[in-house]
Amino acid sequence: MAVHPTTDTIAAIATAPGTGGIGIIRISGSNALALLHQLFVPHKPRTQYTSHHLYYGSVIGVQGQVLDEVLAVYMRAPHTYTCEDVVELHCHGSYVVLQEVLQAVFERGARPADEGEFTKRAFLGGRIDLTQAEAVVDLLQAQTDKSAQLAVNQLQGALYAELEEVRGQLVQILALLEVAIDFPDDDVEIVQHEQVLSQLRGLVIQPLEKLLAMADQGQIVREGIKVVLVGQPNVGKSSLLNALLNEERALVTAVPGTTRDTIEESFVIRGVPVHLIDTAGIRQHEDPVEALGIERARQKMEQADLVLFLVDATAGMGGGDEELYQSISDKPHVVVLNKADLVDERQVSNLAAVFGGVPVVAISAKHQQGIDALQETVYGCVVGDKAELCEQMNCAPNTRHKAILAQSLAACRRLETAMMDGAPVDLLAVEVQSGLDYLGDITGLTTPDDVLDLVFSQFCIGK
Numbered sequence: 139m140a141v142h143p144t145t146d147t148i149a150a151i152a153t154a155p156g157t158g159g160i161g162i163i164r165i166s167g168s169n170a171l172a173l174l175h176q177l178f179v180p181h182k183p184r185t186q187y188t189s190h191h192l193y194y195g196s197v198i199g200v201q202g203q204v205l206d207e208v209l210a211v212y213m214r215a216p217h218t219y220t221c222e223d224v225v226e227l228h229c230h231g232s233y234v235v236l237q238e239v240l241q242a243v244f245e246r247g248a249r250p251a252d253e254g255e256f257t258k259r260a261f262l263g264g265r266i267d268l269t270q271a272e273a274v275v276d277l278l279q280a281q282t283d284k285s286a287q288l289a290v291n292q293l294q295g296a297l298y299a300e301l302e303e304v305r306g307q308l309v310q311i312l313a314l315l316e317v318a319i320d321f322p323d324d325d326v327e328i329v330q331h332e333q334v335l336s337q338l339r340g341l342v343i344q345p346l347e348k349l350l351a352m353a354d355q356g357q358i359v360r361e362g363i364k365v366v367l368v369g370q371p372n373v374g375k376s377s378l379l380n381a382l383l384n385e386e387r388a389l390v391t392a393v394p395g396t397t398r399d400t401i402e403e404s405f406v407i408r409g410v411p412v413h414l415i416d417t418a419g420i421r422q423h424e425d426p427v428e429a430l431g432i433e434r435a436r437q438k439m440e441q442a443d444l445v446l447f448l449v450d451a452t453a454g455m456g457g458g459d460e461e462l463y464q465s466i467s468d469k470p471h472v473v474v475l476n477k478a479d480l481v482d483e484r485q486v487s488n489l490a491a492v493f494g495g496v497p498v499v500a501i502s503a504k505h506q507q508g509i510d511a512l513q514e515t516v517y518g519c520v521v522g523d524k525a526e527l528c529e530q531m532n533c534a535p536n537t538r539h540k541a542i543l544a545q546s547l548a549a550c551r552r553l554e555t556a557m558m559d560g561a562p563v564d565l566l567a568v569e570v571q572s573g574l575d576y577l578g579d580i581t582g583l584t585t586p587d588d589v590l591d592l593v594f595s596q597f598c599i600g601k
């Protein structure tokens with residue numbers, strides 16, 4: 139990201155690229171109002187604009203030509219997105235018009251905004267903390283209701299509040315330790331040794347562990363999981379893809395070797411995006427095209443978060459199945475016994491018994507039977523024993539937060555051990571301070587500039 143003064147006036151198209159009903163140019167900085175006066179001719183002549191009111195009029199180019207008819211709004215600092223004076227021009231949503239209007243703004247002295255610069259100014263202005271700024275990116279990229287909800291909660295300060303709670307506890311512990319350092323001879327027994335330890339465990343270490351678990355679940359909710367359908371030709375992989383998507387997406391025929399290339403589609407199970415990949419049936423084959431498809435299937439198997447291993451229940455585990463199963467059995471997997479409509483229950487349970495301990499679901503992809511149960515099993519594999527956490531989670535720490543949370547937790551665990559070992563008080567204070575500093579890095583209190591640049595470079599221009 140380029141280094142620019144944070145005080146000059148910036149402008150960008152704030153709406154998505156492409157043609158829309160309207161497109162918005164956003165201008166922020168101390169010159170915004172002056173620019174409005176130069177650029178905009180209101181329909182009813184006026185010399186002043188009331189903050190947060192819309193005005194109808196025209197935007198004019200430097201030669202006085204009308205570029206567009208717009209609605210303009212001036213928002214006076216500090217009650218704006220950036221905490222600075224902001225002007226927005228609601229233009230017609232043509233890319234050409236927006237570019238012309240933006241150019242006219244630049245010609246009057248504003249400069250192009252960097253990625254995320256509006257949000258960065260909101261952060262630097264103290265309106266939001268760094269976790270709230272990051273939530274803006276999550277919100278823009280959310281793929282499901284659930285991930286959007288988590289991002290909104292975080293935008294409203296849910297993660298910040300949790301971190302502040304932990305920070306508050308650490309500050310209290312530090313204060314107690316400092317009393318002991320400052321008055322070593324007094325009877326200020328580090329007294330509340332047991333009490334401090336239990337405060338540390340219950341109100342610092344446990345909440346940090348919970349936040350870390352939320353980061354893992356949050357990543358799943360945000361990014362989803364890769365599920366690969368694997369099996370011999372004709373076991374019904376493409377039929378299952380169609381059943382899960384509820385549409386005839388892949389070709390299904392009775393000819394083994396129908397699917398050659400991989401087919402990727404996404405759907406959602408209980409708020410978790412599932413990226414589902416149908417592959418070529420795996421067998422020894424001479425056909426060079428099919429062989430390429432099989433090679434690709436093996437690559438996808440390697441990258442899978444979860445493999446659905448399909449077996450044709452009418453054929454049972456043949457030689458080819460055994461070998462293929464060996465190759466996926468060390469990955470997280472679910473065994474799917476397909477074509478259960480053609481066999482009786484005893485055959486199903488005999489076959490299921492072969493896979494002791496592994497989740498097995500009997501389905502009929504063709505007749506849409508057992509699909510809900512399969513979805514529940516997949517969800518169970520994804521969330522593991524964290525189902526409750528996943529349901530109650532109110533925010534989702536990202537990978538950056540996760541790495542720092544882990545360091546803060548490590549410092550707190552060192553503190554716990556040092557306290558149990560009766561280490562000197564000043565040493566304990568060092569660990570508390572280190573735990574505190576890490577938390578400050580998450581919220582932006584003490585975050586170095588290069589990390590800030592990295593965070594804001596993930597934004598689009600105009601946000």
Ligand SMILES: Nc1nc2c(ncn2[C@@H]2O[C@H](COP(=O)(O)OP(=O)(O)OP(=O)(O)O)[C@@H](O)[C@H]2O)c(=O)[nH]1
Pocket residue numbers: 369370371372373374375376377378389390391392393394395396397398417418419420476477478479480501502503504505
């Ligand atoms: N009776 C029954 N037939 C099924 C079921 N699932 C799939 N079939 C049939 O089995 C045949 C193969 O199905 P596909 O879905 O094409 O199988 P595939 O595993 O994708 O096969 P390849 O792409 O060749 O590897 C088709 O004739 C399907 O109609 C099922 O649950 N019950």
Ligand SMILES: [Mg+2]
Pocket residue numbers: 375376377388389396397416417419
């Ligand atoms: Mg197929």
